[in-house]
Amino acid sequence: MKGIRRLAQHLDISIGTVSRALNGKPDVNEETRKRVLQAAADLGYVPNQSGRSLRQGTTNIIGFMMQTGTEITGQGDIFFMSVFDGVQAVFARHKLDLVALLCSSQEDPNDYLRRVVARGFADGLILSATQRDDPRIEFLAERNIPFVTLGRSLTDAGQPWLDLDFEGMAQASIDRLVARGHRRIAVTRPHDDVNLGYIFVDRCRRALAEHGLPLEEDLIFRSTPNEAGGYQIARDLLALDEPPTAIVLINETIAIGFYQALSEAGMKPGRDIAVIGRYSPHAHFLSPPLTCFRLSLRDLGIALAETLLSAMPAFKDHYPDAPANMVWPMELVEGESDAFLIPQR
Amino acid sequence: MKGIRRLAQHLDISIGTVSRALNGKPDVNEETRKRVLQAAADLGYVPNQSGRSLRQGTTNIIGFMMQTGTEITGQGDIFFMSVFDGVQAVFARHKLDLVALLCSSQEDPNDYLRRVVARGFADGLILSATQRDDPRIEFLAERNIPFVTLGRSLTDAGQPWLDLDFEGMAQASIDRLVARGHRRIAVTRPHDDVNLGYIFVDRCRRALAEHGLPLEEDLIFRSTPNEAGGYQIARDLLALDEPPTAIVLINETIAIGFYQALSEAGMKPGRDIAVIGRYSPHAHFLSPPLTCFRLSLRDLGIALAETLLSAMPAFKDHYPDAPANMVWPMELVEGESDAFLIPQR
Structure with missing residues (x-):
């Protein structure tokens, strides 16, 4: 009052x-x-929206739940800020505000979400970092809270989701590297139980099998999704008795640390090992330029916002054509980091 | 219920x-x-905290207001995520949640803040990107809303603030470059009216004057605080009739674009021009390594949180020694980007 x-x-x-x-x-x-x-x-x-919220059930705030923490910082930062940019472009049409709900890696995401919901200050939610099994999805679905996930999960409550085309990236990378003569190809996955790691590695394995090749367990590298993680991958890889001749990096920023550790060992991507990664604003400042998969994060943010709004009664009429479930394509940007060929026998 | x-x-x-x-x-x-x-x-x-908030005036949520937008993305991202990490470490002791209030660069920050306050969902606020004159400070002070600013402002309502030691960075950089024989030294500042630009440039001017040197207007480069901004600075600098022999870069990520544009012109930091910048996780992957100013962002976050809590009645007894106003020191990390010497006459 x-x-x-x-x-x-x-x-x-x-x-x-x-x-x-x-x-x-x-x-x-x-x-x-x-x-x-x-x-x-x-x-x-x-x-006063706090009072209004209790009466009308609307706060005009949408929460974007993301993880924070020392071992994650560096990875998703630029990714999410660019996605937010697109999300906000849509929300601005409806005078909705976006807040980032920062769940520390020290905390259970399910407890965190429960608190967020109990506080009731958001009209809708966007979840990221979906886990292989993700109780948050059932929790929100049971309570009829509008939400969309950035990322798939085995937990299916019929919720809308958007996800990057990790299968497409896996298939195209493996096909490309095999065509260049590689037989020992390493892949990477995040250190935690985030679902994209499973999707990516499974598809790499399948793609290799189509070429009659195995995905060896010691060629699957787990790492934190930042520079330090990439640095460690390269060190571990070089310590193998028989290192791989090619690698596919799943996260954006690990390429930077990976390059650094190679350089310290007197090696160069594209000359001594073939490297394919993900685009980041830093990718084309790497030497040699990284061959990588790129997408428009802003467009992804726009689609994510429209999909969420299409699940909210107050807005759904505006978005009859919003995608309910969509695998977002990534485009290959040719660099020189995978120029290294293995002579065919 | x-x-x-x-x-x-x-x-x-x-x-x-x-x-x-x-x-x-x-x-x-x-x-x-x-x-x-x-x-x-x-x-x-x-x-249900939404109901509880109206009765008790507490939501256990602290908002961190930050800017988003295409022209900013890339700069503050890693900076803020690391600061959040420290803030959350403190808030976790008191079961307080941190949310990032994302104010789009399309919107007036004052209108945005007014909405946030009217919605009443945060018990306290941290403001970043303080402007030279910043009406948000008076707005919050008048309403007795606990807040702390990351950054100083000419607007003084007696509020607590923490800020980086831009004066110290300016002075040490200029002294160092002058000692290496440089006379034409360029400086950079953000494209917008953020206060740190004034503080930094003013001190650079004063430090140069102590050496009997002017800060020429055409050697002050304004840019967006990201790779593209740094790229543009280098292009503009190289187009001058008489380019400077040294430059001090105020933002973290502009170094990356700056290096790139130099490289395209066949030039190298440390060999053809002396460069001093700010530390980022990418800084030591640059070639040659950047001479830069570094601070612990996590510790800064911890101090920021403690300073805020010391201004909140419910928590202040826990933090009798929290800094009320503090200039946070930065440490010089020696790289090779400023190795370029000008022979003394």
Whole structure:
């Protein structure tokens, strides 16, 4: 009532009249209504949404749940900021605000989400870092809370999701490397149980099998998704008795550390080992340029927002064609990091 | 009431009894209280904070307001994620949640903040990107909302703030470059009206004056704080009739684009021009390694959180020694990018 009380004092009329004027009730004369609206604009009055939320069930806030933590920092940062940019472009049409719900890696994401929901300050949610089995999905579905996930999961409550085409990246990378003569091809996956690791490695294995090749267990490298993780992968790889001749890197920033560790060992991507990775703003500053898979993160953010809104009664009529489940394509950008060929026998 | 109703149904006792048990009222027998608390734990019950907030004025949420937008993405991302890590370490002690309030560069930050406050979902706020004159500071101070700013401003409402030691960086950089014989030294500043640009450039000018040197207007480069901005600075600099022999870069990621544009012109930092910048996780992957100023972002986050809590009645007794206003030191990391010497006449 703070805002409305100030407004009433300023105008020297009753709070009830101000409230009726603001809410468009008919029993206020036109002159008064104009004065109230003008004063509301002048004083920057905004209705108290915390109270409004309890009555109307709307806060006009959408939460984007993402993980934070030392071992993750560096990876998703630029990814998410660019996605937010697209999400906000859509939300701005409807005066919805986006807040990032930062779940520390020290905390159980399920407990965190439960708290977020209990606090009831968001009208809808976007979940990222979907796990292989993800109880958050059932939790939200049971409560009829509108949400969309960035990433698939084995947990299926019929929820809308968008995900990157990790299968396409796996298949194209393996085909490309095999065609260049590689037989010992390494792959990477995140250190944790995030679902994309399973999708990616499974498809790499299948693609290799199509060429009659195995995916050897010691050629699957787990790492934190940042520079340090990439550095460690290269060190571990070089320590093998028989190192692979090619590698596919699943995260954006691991390429930077990977290059560094190779360089310290006197090796160069494209000359001594073939490397395929993911695009990041830094990718084309690497030497040699990274052959990588790219997508428009802003467009992905736009689609994510539209898909969420299409699941919210108040907005769904605006988005009849929003994708409900979609694998987002990635495009191959040719660099020089996979120029290394193995002579065919 | 949803959560408590489910709990009551599950236990088959009245909502009133459940509520009294949860709130530690004396008129509930011990057996029942234990059953209720056990069930609350099993079902993951959390009190509805939206209702609680209106009654008690606390949401246990702290908002960190930051800017987003295409022209900014790339710069602050890794910076903020690392700061969040420290902030969350402190908040976890008090079961406070951190949310990032993402203000699009398309929007007026003052309007945005007004909305955030009206919605009343945060108990306290951390503001970043402080402007030279920043109305947000007076707005929050007038309303007695606990807040701390990351960055100083000419607007002074006695608020607590922490800021990086841009003066120290300016002074040390200029002294170092002058000692190496440089006379034409360029500096950079952000494209917008953020206060740190003024602080930095003013101190560079003063430090140069101490050596009897001017800071020429055409050697002050404004840019967006990302790779593209750094690229443009190098292009503009190389187009000058008489390019500078040294430059100090104020943002983290502009070094990457700056190196790239130099490289395209056949030039190399440390050999053809002296470069001093700011540390980023990518800095030591640059070739040659960047001479740069570094700080622990996690420690900065910890201090920021403690300073905020020391301004909040519920927590201030825990933080009697939190800094109220502090300039955070940065440490020089020697690289090779400023190895270029100008022979003394």
